[in-house]
Structure formats: structure tokens, C-alpha cells
Amino acid sequence: MSAGAFQAGDPPLVLASASSARRAVMEAAGLRFEALAAAVDEAAIKESARAEGIPAADAAMMLAEAKARRIAARRPEALVIGCDQILVLEDRWFDKPASPAEARAHLEALRGRTHRLVTAVLCWRGGQRVWQHVATPRLTMRPVSDAFLDAYLALEAEAVTSTVGAYRLEGPGIHLFDALEGEQASILGLPLLPLLGFLRQHGVLLR
Numbered sequence: 001m002s003a004g005a006f007q008a009g010d011p012p013l014v015l016a017s018a019s020s021a022r023r024a025v026m027e028a029a030g031l032r033f034e035a036l037a038a039a040v041d042e043a044a045i046k047e048s049a050r051a052e053g054i055p056a057a058d059a060a061m062m063l064a065e066a067k068a069r070r071i072a073a074r075r076p077e078a079l080v081i082g083c084d085q086i087l088v089l090e091d092r093w094f095d096k097p098a099s100p101a102e103a104r105a106h107l108e109a110l111r112g113r114t115h116r117l118v119t120a121v122l123c124w125r126g127g128q129r130v131w132q133h134v135a136t137p138r139l140t141m142r143p144v145s146d147a148f149l150d151a152y153l154a155l156e157a158e159a160v161t162s163t164v165g166a167y168r169l170e171g172p173g174i175h176l177f178d179a180l181e182g183e184q185a186s187i188l189g190l191p192l193l194p195l196l197g198f199l200r201q202h203g204v205l206l207r
């Protein structure tokens with residue numbers, strides 16, 4: 001399917017993200033878009049949100065908006081999509097692990113428990129937020145053995161540092177789980193069904 005088969009020509013779509021998984025979700029849906037990474041100090045925003053007791057969903061939305069606004073300044077004619085995902089286990093927030101060793105520590109904390117992927121997406125156009133949505137898929141991880149973790153980390157190697165949960169659900173990460181609740185695209189970082197609904201309503205996609 002050629003990209004953009006369902007798309008009106010205007011406005012151009014821009015995904016304000018460096019995430020290969022988010023790009024893959026948009027490409028698989030046949031959307032024509034440009035992906036631009038937004039240089040935003042996510043750690044600083046997250047840290048101050050935490051310090052102010054701001055809930056994860058609001059913090060993720062703040063981050064998504066910061067990325068969208070940054071890119072909208074370069075693409076004023078576009079409809080810009082910003083996203084952010086925070087992994088929450090009870091009251092702990094997890095970021096992408098900085099190393100395979102940190103990935104192992106994350107997985108040891110997550111195994112045998114259910115965590116949430118608080119996933120915010122928003123659309124920015126003409127200098128304002130025109131749509132927003134938060135999806136919160138819940139993932140129940142098996143109480144995997146140390147031997148399994150050894151094998152999993154050896155297989156995934158550096159890939160475990162590119163995702164917020166140290167797993168790629170569309171890859172070997174599926175072996176970690178007993179149960180999943182929520183849209184797979186949301187788990188990958190982009191709530192696609194709600195976004196497509198908005199794009200149709202906004203006249204960007206054919207109904």
C-alpha cells in the first residue's frame with residue numbers, strides 16, 4: 001500500500017519522535033508523515049513533575065506537548081504528533097534503562113507483577129493543542145527465572161536500552177508476559193486507534 005492512500009494532502013503530518021517503534025506503527029498503518037526528533041530535556045521535565053507530585057499521565061502529556069511544540073516551531077504548516085510513555089509500577093516511575101545491567105534490575109523489579117505503560121499522545125496545529133489522549137495498557141509479567149533473564153538479556157543485548165520497559169513486545173519480549181490489557185500500538189508507544197479516529201474527524205484521513 002503506498003503511504004498516504006487514505007490521506008488528504010493537507011496538512012502534512014509530522015511525528016515529533018525519535019522512536020523507531022512509533023515510526024513503525026505509523027508506517028504499518030500506511031500513513032505518509034515525516035519523523036523529526038525533538039531535542040527536549042525529558043529528564044528535567046520528569047524530575048520537576050515528580051517533585052511537584054504531578055501524576056504520571058499529566059507528566060507524560062507535558063512531555064508529549066514539549067516535543068510537539070519544539071517541532072511545530074520548525075514545521076508551522078504541519079499537524080504535529082507528540083508522544084511520551086512512562087512505565088509505572090505502584091508509585092515508581094521507570095525510564096529507559098541506561099545499560100543492560102540496569103535493564104536487568106528493571107526486569108527483576110517488574111517480574112511477577114503488573115505494571116502500567118502510561119502513554120500520552122497529542123496533536124498540535126496552528127499554535128495550539130487540538131487533541132490529546134492517554135492510554136494506560138497494563139502488562140502482567142511472569143515471575144521469570146534468573147536463567148531466563150540471562151538468556152533473554154543475552155539475546156536482546158543493547159536493544160533492551162531502547163525501550164521504556166527493557167522489552168520489545170513485538171520481539172522476544174513477548175516471552176516475559178502472562179497477560180496484556182490494551183492496544184498493542186499503545187504498548188509500543190503510540191495509541192493508534194484513538195489517533196486515527198481524531199485524524200478522520202479532523203479531515204486528515206478519509207472516513
Ligand SMILES: Nc1nc2c(ncn2[C@@H]2O[C@H](COP(=O)(O)OP(=O)(O)OP(=O)(O)O)[C@@H](O)[C@H]2O)c(=O)[nH]1
Nearest residue numbers: 017018019021084085163164167168169187188189
Ligand atoms: N520496540 C518497542 N518499543 C517500545 C515498546 N514499549 C515501549 N517502547 C518504546 O519505549 C520508548 C518510550 O520512551 P519515550 O521517552 O516515550 O520515547 P523515546 O524513545 O525517548 O522517543 P521520543 O518520542 O523521541 O521521546 C518509546 O520509543 C517506545 O516506542 C515495545 O514493546 N517495543
